[in-house]
Structure formats: structure tokens, C-alpha cells
Amino acid sequence: MDKNTVIGMLLIVLVLVGFSYFNTPTQEQIAAQHQPEQAEKQKAESSQPTPAASIAAASPDTTGLFAPAISGKGEVVTLENEKIKVNVNTKGGAVESVWLKEFKSYDDYNAGRNEALCLYNSADASTDIVLETKHQNLRLADYAFSVVAKSDSTLTLQLKDESGREIAVDYALVPNNYLLNMFVRVVGMQNDFGAKTKSLAITWKDRVRQQEKGFYFENMYSTLTYKLSGDDTEKLKEQGNDETSVTGGVDWIAFKNQYFSSLLMAAGSADHANAGFENVSLKSQQEEEGSGFLKSYTAEADVAFDPAGKQATGFQYYFGPNNYRLLQSMDEHRLAQADQDLEELVYLGWPIVRWINRYFTIYVFDWLTQMGLPMGVVLLLITILLRIIVYVPSKKSYLSSAKMRVLKPKVDEIAKKYPKTEDAMKRQQETMALYSQYGVSPMGGCLPMLVQMPIWIAMFNFVPNAIELRQERFLWAEDLSTYDSLLSWPAELPLIGNHLSLFCLLFCVTNVIYSVLMMRQQRDTMSGEQAQQMKIMQWMMFLMPVFFFFMFNKYSSGLNYYYFISLLAGALVMWYLRKSTDDAKLLAKLEANYEANKHNPAKRQSGLAARLAALQEQQEELRKRQQQQRNPKNK
Numbered sequence: 001m002d003k004n005t006v007i008g009m010l011l012i013v014l015v016l017v018g019f020s021y022f023n024t025p026t027q028e029q030i031a032a033q034h035q036p037e038q039a040e041k042q043k044a045e046s047s048q049p050t051p052a053a054s055i056a057a058a059s060p061d062t063t064g065l066f067a068p069a070i071s072g073k074g075e076v077v078t079l080e081n082e083k084i085k086v087n088v089n090t091k092g093g094a095v096e097s098v099w100l101k102e103f104k105s106y107d108d109y110n111a112g113r114n115e116a117l118c119l120y121n122s123a124d125a126s127t128d129i130v131l132e133t134k135h136q137n138l139r140l141a142d143y144a145f146s147v148v149a150k151s152d153s154t155l156t157l158q159l160k161d162e163s164g165r166e167i168a169v170d171y172a173l174v175p176n177n178y179l180l181n182m183f184v185r186v187v188g189m190q191n192d193f194g195a196k197t198k199s200l201a202i203t204w205k206d207r208v209r210q211q212e213k214g215f216y217f218e219n220m221y222s223t224l225t226y227k228l229s230g231d232d233t234e235k236l237k238e239q240g241n242d243e244t245s246v247t248g249g250v251d252w253i254a255f256k257n258q259y260f261s262s263l264l265m266a267a268g269s270a271d272h273a274n275a276g277f278e279n280v281s282l283k284s285q286q287e288e289e290g291s292g293f294l295k296s297y298t299a300e301a302d303v304a305f306d307p308a309g310k311q312a313t314g315f316q317y318y319f320g321p322n323n324y325r326l327l328q329s330m331d332e333h334r335l336a337q338a339d340q341d342l343e344e345l346v347y348l349g350w351p352i353v354r355w356i357n358r359y360f361t362i363y364v365f366d367w368l369t370q371m372g373l374p375m376g377v378v379l380l381l382i383t384i385l386l387r388i389i390v391y392v393p394s395k396k397s398y399l400s401s402a403k404m405r406v407l408k409p410k411v412d413e414i415a416k417k418y419p420k421t422e423d424a425m426k427r428q429q430e431t432m433a434l435y436s437q438y439g440v441s442p443m444g445g446c447l448p449m450l451v452q453m454p455i456w457i458a459m460f461n462f463v464p465n466a467i468e469l470r471q472e473r474f475l476w477a478e479d480l481s482t483y484d485s486l487l488s489w490p491a492e493l494p495l496i497g498n499h500l501s502l503f504c505l506l507f508c509v510t511n512v513i514y515s516v517l518m519m520r521q522q523r524d525t526m527s528g529e530q531a532q533q534m535k536i537m538q539w540m541m542f543l544m545p546v547f548f549f550f551m552f553n554k555y556s557s558g559l560n561y562y563y564f565i566s567l568l569a570g571a572l573v574m575w576y577l578r579k580s581t582d583d584a585k586l587l588a589k590l591e592a593n594y595e596a597n598k599h600n601p602a603k604r605q606s607g608l609a610a611r612l613a614a615l616q617e618q619q620e621e622l623r624k625r626q627q628q629q630r631n632p633k634n635k
Contacts, residue, residue, distance in 0.1 A: 064136045065192065066159050066167070072144025081153050082176045084319055089122065092141035093157045093169040094129075095180070096122040098319040100260070106213045106479070109471050117211065119319050120262050124207035124293070129184060131167070131200050131305070133192045138167070145169065164188045170312070174333050178320030181335060184305075185312035193307035199278070200305040200313060206255045206262055207287070207296045212470075213482040215289045216497070216554045221464055222257040222294045224284045225345055226250050229276050233344040236284040243283040250277040251336065254345055255297040259322055259467045259481070261345060266303045267314030267335035275336055277301035321467050322346050324362060349461035356458040369468055376474030379463075379562050387569045390452055394570075398577040399586075401521050403440040406587040410434060439593040456566075463559040476502060480558035495550045503560035504552045508545040510567040515541040517574045 074091025082101070089096040098120035108115045131138040145157035153173035160166045166187040173180055184200065212218040224242075225235040229249030236242040254263040266277050281300040287293040305313050314335045320326070327342040334340050348357040364385065368378045404411075411431055418427035435441070463469065469480040477484040486502035519538055552560055 065133065065138060065165065066143055066161055068161075069143040069145070069159055074144055075147075077147060077150065077155055079153050079155055079171060079173050079180075081173045083178050084173070084180075085116065086171075086173065086180055086319070088155055088157075088171060090145045090147060090157060092128075092143065093145045093159075094122075094127040094141065095120065095317065098262070100178075100320065103260070103321065104471070105209075105211050106471070106482070110213075110478070117260070118209075119260050120206065121209075124209065125262075126203075126205050128203040129200055130202075131186070132194075132197055133189075134194050135192075140167070140169075165192070177333060178318055178326075179330065179333050180317040180319065182315040182317065183312040184315075186307065186309045188309070190308045197307050198305065199302040201300070201302055204253070204255075204264055204299045205297065208255055208257050208294045210257075210292055210294050211260065212258060213479060214554060215294070217464070217482060217556060218258040219286075219289075219294050220258075221347070224282055224295075224297045224299070225254040225256050225261075226280070226282060226299075227252050227341065227344065230338070233341075236282060239286065241283075241285050243281070246280040246282070250280045250301065251338070251340055252342070253277065253280070253282070253299045253301070254318075255299075256322065256345060257294055258464070259470055260320065261318065261322055263318040263342065263345070264299070265316040265318070265334070265336060265340060266301075267316060275304060277303060318342065322465065323467050324348075324465075325366065346465050347461060348465070349458060352454055353458045353461060356454055357462045361458060361462050365462075365466065365468070374474060375469050375472040375480055375558070376477075376561065379480075379558060380565055383562060383565045383569060386455055386566070387573065390455070391573065394573060395577060398521070398574065399581070400441055402581050402583070402586055403438070403590060404435070405521075406583050406590065407434065407438060407440065437594050438590045440590070456563075459562055459566075460559065463562055464556055466558075469556070469558045474557075474561070477557040477561070480561070481556050483554055484557040484560075497554050499553070501553050501555075501557065501560060503557045503564060504549060504555070507552065507560045507564040507567065508549045510564050510571065511545040511548060512542065514567045514571045514574075515544065517571055517578075521574070521578070 072091070074089045076096060077088045077090060079086045079088065084101060085099040087096040087098075088094070097118065099116040099118055101116050103117040104113070104115060105117050108117075126141070129140045131140075140159075143159050145159050147155070148158045148168075149156035153175065155171040157169045157171075158166060159168070164187070166189075168183075168185050168187070170183040170185075171180060208222065210218060220238055223235045223238045225233055226246070227233045227250065228246070229251050236244065252263055252265040254261045256263075267275050279302045281298075283298040285296040287295055303313055303315075316335045318327075318330065322345055324343050324346045327345055330342045331339050348354040361382070364382055365378065368381055369375075373381070411434065414427055414430050414434065418424070418430070464481075467481075472480045474480055476486075483499060483501045484503055485499040486505065488499040490498065492498050519541060552563075
């Protein structure tokens with residue numbers, strides 16, 4: 001390895017530091033969390049409403065359509081299947097609360113309570129639907145519906161007047177699934193709507209609760225996510241406040257926290273060109289740490305609607321875990337015609353990193369998980385497998401550095417031959433020619449970094465999104481999805497927080513050991529100016545673990561554990577290669593290469609050496625021309 005390897009590792013640090021920086025709220029964002037802009041809020045409320053925003057709360061019309069139902073009282077009706085329990089309130093006909101039977105919040109898990117996880121609750125969430133008639137806007141939340149049909153997993157609610165006009169809302173849970181289908185339809189109301197009425201308006205809100213142990217880490221992976229029709233998914237920023245308006249179609253909107261999502265899809269009506277959401281406005285507001293909430297989400301949109309009542313407007317909720325394979329299977333039960341690609345809700349990284357996770361990491365993880373192994377063992381086996389994959393390039397890299405090490409005396413002789421600074425090009429050219437004659441590639445040390453860096457980043461994105469690690473114990477870590485605490489204290493300290501993670505500490509200590517081995521290996525191959533540069537790089541490489549400690553102390557113990565065993569395995573491989581390499585035999589092999597190439601001009605100077613020679617000749621020619629221009633008499 002040479003200094004290019006060090007540069008490669010520094011690039012990893014820059015990527016991770018940059019990721020942490022861009023996901024850390026600014027002072028302005030923090031101030032916005034504590035002191036909302038009331039003036040801006042009032043301005044927004046007084047602005048001209050869009051169709052989707054016309055759901056603004058107002059006193060219901062007690063003389064209009066379905067007026068008697070305004071004073072009616074609501075009751076809670078429960079729908080249930082093997083996975084979830086859903087409560088629907090007849091007042092408004094909307095979902096009131098959702099409980100996930102197979103999951104628990106961290107507080108219940110830590111206290112040993114066997115309580116289902118409450119993902120959605122009317123105390124913090126609401127769904128408002130508005131139908132725009134000729135004379136009034138019917139806000140369904142104002143009316144008490146009657147129950148006309150009910151089973152364990154299905155429900156039909158009805159709002160009907162004496163003239164036979166009717167609004168019905170149908171619910172149906174998909175068996176053994178996290179999907180809830182919802183249909184809104186009207187009967188006998190075609191004369192109540194204007195000719196231009198082709199859509200209904202919906203406003204969906206949720207103040208997302210903190211479900212995990214650490215606010216910082218869970219908040220980092222919680223965001224309002226949405227999918228553009230026929231395109232990729234987009235998201236609002238994870239830190240601070242954010243909002244956007246989408247002019248095109250949107251297939252679905254997800255109120256996402258780290259491991260669970262409340263997601264709404266629109267199937268529209270069959271005679272409408274775009275069955276998704278239109279005129280979409282999205283907003284995310286950061287909640288204060290310690291409040292028990294992560295963010296407040298708001299989505300406003302229009303959905304295709306048939307006022308003649310021939311087609312129902314369809315919605316589909318997904319209340320469940322952010323499990324890649326599970327979300328991938330949801331297309332089998334979709335109401336919309338196009339694939340919904342819900343698995344994109346699980347962020348797997350940038351394109352090349354996403355491919356590694358999608359076509360390698362997930363398959364291996366699923367295979368090992370199906371064996372019933374502890375999650376810590378699964379991560380260990382994945383690390384070993386990845387180390388086996390990169391062993392060959394790592395060995396080639398080490399041998400490249402070892403060859404440069406045994407040739408160092410010859411390189412030192414060249415340095416003595418050209419001691420002056422102005423002879424640096426000649427010294428470099430002759431050194432490259434020496435390496436070429438002995439069959440050595442100075443760039444061989446960069447290959448493992450090019451292979452390992454995408455893998456490191458891939459695991460950086462995969463582990464925090466793997467719900468299988470949630471509430472899984474391993475060694476001293478009570479939950480691999482959040483940080484482990486060797487020590488903890490009440491007050492939040494700058495950079496470090498309120499705890500000390502043992503896995504993070506082990507990761508950083510192992511990083512120091514790995515860096516020492518790398519620097520020792522590189523020091524044996526350098527001389528002259530390179531050796532001086534290496535001393536500066538040593539300080540930078542020792543600072544890397546310090547940066548990592550402050551970055552990763554709040555990260556999940558599973559991620560720190562993976563990096564710890566990965567670096568430990570890398571250090572063991574490097575130690576083994578050092579012990580198993582015979583420098584005398586290696587030098588003898590290089591001398592044989594030299595003898596074979598000595599009488600071959602093409603081998604004496606090829607590749608990088610040849611390019612350096614050509615560059616030197618060009619510089620020398622340029623220098624002569626400049627001298628001639630300064631002294632025309634010397635031509």
C-alpha cells in the first residue's frame with residue numbers, strides 16, 4: 001500500500017463526516033423547533049386556498065346536506081386480523097388508531113410489557129375528506145355515520161338522508177396483512193355536484209411518536225417519503241422543517257419513522273386518467289427532543305372522484321414495518337394498476353451502494369436469518385463472507401506493498417543519485433522505471449480501498465434500516481438497533497450525548513490498531529519526501545478514530561459491532577500476510593523478473609514510467625522554448 005491507500009481511507013472519513021454534517025440540524029433549525037413562526041402560520045392560513053387546502057376547519061353547515069348527522073355521537077368500531085388491530089370512529093368515518101400485534105415500543109420492551117405497538121392514534125393523527133358540492137363543502141369529519149355492515153375485518157359506514165342521498169365508506173383488512181382498503185362512494189348525489197367536480201380533497205396528518213431508545217438515531221431515518229407517478233421516490237429532509245408542492249401525480253405518501261410507516265395510496269376511480277394523488281402539498285415539522293415525538297407530518301392532495309357514484313374512490317393504507325421483502329410483496333394486493341414499489345421506502349443508499357445491498361446483502365441476510373441464528377452471529381458471518389470476497393485483492397495489495405518494501409534499498413540509491421529538488425522528476429521517472437523492470441505496480445495498494453469502500457457504505461445504509469435487528473439482544477447490547485451504554489449520565493454533553501457506547505469504543509480502538517498496521521506497512525516502502533509526508537498523514541489517521549467516536553457514539557450498536565469486527569478481521573488478515581510473506585524469496589522472484597525484462601526495452605520502461613518520461617520530455621522542451629523566448633539571440 002502507498003499514500004493512495006491513505007487518501008482512500010480519508011475519503012471514507014469525509015463521506016461519513018459529510019453524511020453526519022448534512023443530517024445534523026443547524027442552529028436555525030433548532031430555533032425553529034422551539035419557536036415556530038406564528039406570523040408565517042397566520043399568513044398561510046389567510047392565503048388563497050388550493051383545492052386540497054380547502055379542508056380548513058370551519059363550523060359545519062347545520063342547514064345543509066345530512067345536517068341531522070352533525071349532532072350525532074361517534075362510536076369506535078374495531079377491525080382485526082392476524083397482524084393489526086384498527087379502530088374506526090363512526091364520527092367522520094376515519095381511522096382512529098392502529099395497533100401492530102407483533103411489535104412493541106422500546107419502552108414496553110424495556111419494561112417487559114407485552115403490549116402491542118400503537119403506530120397511529122387520533123390524539124395525534126387525522127384524516128379529513130371533503131366533497132365540494134354546489135352549495136357547501138361536505139367535511140366528512142363533521143358527520144356521524146351509521147354502521148350498516150360489520151365483520152371481524154370489514155366495515156361499511158353510511159351517511160343517508162330522507163331523499164335517498166347517500167355517502168358510504170367501506171373498510172376491509174387484507175387477511176394476514178398490514179393493508180387496509182378504504183372506499184368512498186356516493187349514491188343519488190349527481191345533481192348536488194358541479195359539472196367541474198372531478199375530485200375530492202384529503203388532508204392527512206400525523207404527529208409521529210418516538211418508538212425507539214435514541215431520538216437522534218431514529219430521527220435521522222424518519223422522513224416524509226412519497227413516490228412520483230412513474231418515477232422514483234422522493235423525501236423531505238430528515239432534519240429541521242421542510243415542505244414542498246408536487247405538480248405531477250403521486251402514487252403514495254408515507255409518514256415514516258425508522259422502522260415503521262403509515263402509508264397512504266390512492267387508487268382513484270376507474271374512469272380517471274391518473275389514479276394517484278394530484279395537487280399534492282407536503283409538510284414536515286421537526287419535534288423537540290424529549291417531547292416523545294419525532295416529527296409532525298401533513299399531506300394535502302386531490303384524488304379522482306366520480307360524483308355520479310358509478311365508481312368508488314379507493315384508498316389503501318399500509319400500517320406496518322419497514323421490511324424490504326414484506327413491502328416488496330405488497331404489490332400482490334395493490335388496488336392501483338401500476339406497481340407501487342413500496343420497498344423503495346427502505347433506503348439502501350446511492351445507486352452502486354443500493355445495488356450491493358439489494359442484490360447481495362439482503363439475500364445473504366435473509367438466508368442467514370432463516371437459519372434462526374442470533375443477529376450478532378448473522379452480522380459476524382456476513383463480515384467473514386465479505387472478508388473472504390475481498391481477500392484476493394487485499395493479498396494483491398499487500399504483496400504490491402511488500403515488493404516495494406524489498407526494493408526500498410534500490411529506491412534509496414536513486415534518491416541519493418538525485419538529491420536536488422529540481423531533479424524530482426528525474427528521480428520519480430527512474431523510480432517508476434525500476435518498479436516496471438521488477439514487475440511492481442505502485443498503484444496496487446488502491447484496489448482494496450476501491451472494493452471495500454462501497455461495501456462499508458452499503459453496510460452503513462443497510463444495518464440501520466434492518467428491522468430484523470430491532471430489539472435483538474447480543475452480548476451486552478440489549479437492542480442491536482440502538483446504542484449500547486457502557487456508562488450513562490443524565491445531562492446531554494456536547495458531541496458525546498448522555499452515554500458511552502462500548503461497541504463504538506471497541507470500533508475506534510480497533511481502528512487505531514488497523515491504522516498502525518497500515519502505517520507500518522507503508523512506512524517500510526517510503527523514503528525521502530514521502531517519509532516526511534507520511535509523518536503528517538500519521539496524525540491524520542490517528543484523528544480518524546476520534547472523529548468516528550463522536551460520530552458513531554449515538555449510532556446503533558449493530559452498526560458499531562459490524563465495523564468493529566470488520567476492522568478486527570482486516571487487522572488479522574494484514575498480520576497474517578505479514579507473517580506469511582518471506583521477503584528474501586520475494587526479492588529473489590523480483591530479481592528473476594528483472595533478469596527476464598533486462599533485455600526487453602518495452603519492459604524497461606512501460607506504463608506509468610513511460611508516461612512520466614514523456615511528461616518530462618514535454619516539460620524539458622517547454623523550458624527550452626521559454627528560455628529562447630527570453631533570449632532570442634541564443635536561437
